[in-house]
Amino acid sequence: MNIWIFSAGIISLFTSFVHIFAGQVDPVRPFLKSDFPDLPKATLLGCWHMVSSILVLAGVTLVYIGWFGLDSFQNLVLGISICFIIFSVVFIMVGWHFFKLHTFSKLPQWMLLLPIGVLGLLGIIYI
Template sequence: MNIWILSSGFLGIFTTLIHIFAGQIDPVKPFLQSDLKVVPKATLLACWHLVSATLLTSSLLLSYTGLYSVELLYLPAQLVGLLYVLFALVFFVVGWYFFGSKVFIKLPQWGLLLPVGLLANYGAM
């Protein structure tokens, strides 16, 4: 068992659940009720669920890799970890653009994404 990668996988699953359930309340529901045209609305909703699928699949990969210490999957685990670090960076940059130093409060998603990436990369070294 690789506790670092397993922890990143479990935190990733937790993050996925927050994305799927809490995300429906705050960003998705108001977005769907907006006056945006149907095609862009449908496209953005599909993108939202593409992210859900990515978060779930990558978290399951990390959990499996960590639980069984599958060294053959350490490189993919590192790549998934890098992806999560990049996700956190995107939230930070976009948040900084819109909110300046209030990014840490207005777009706190980075706070869940970054630890998943760091734990995965540490565990796969």
């Protein structure tokens, strides 16, 4: 077992549940009820479900690789880890644009995304 990669997967699955259930209440439903045209609404909803899919698939993949200690999949773990680090940087940059120093509290998603990437990288280092 690779506890680092396994932990990254567990955090990703946790994040996916937070995204799917809590995210529907806060950003998605109010946006869908807004007066925006249907095209931006449909685009947002499609992107929302793509993110949900990525979170679940990455989580399942990392849990499986970590549980069985599949060292031969280190390139896949590396790719997933880099993606999640980039995702966290995107949230910090977008948040900085809108909220400056308050980005860390107003857009806290980076706090769940960054550990997935870092733990995945640690799992590769400590194979």
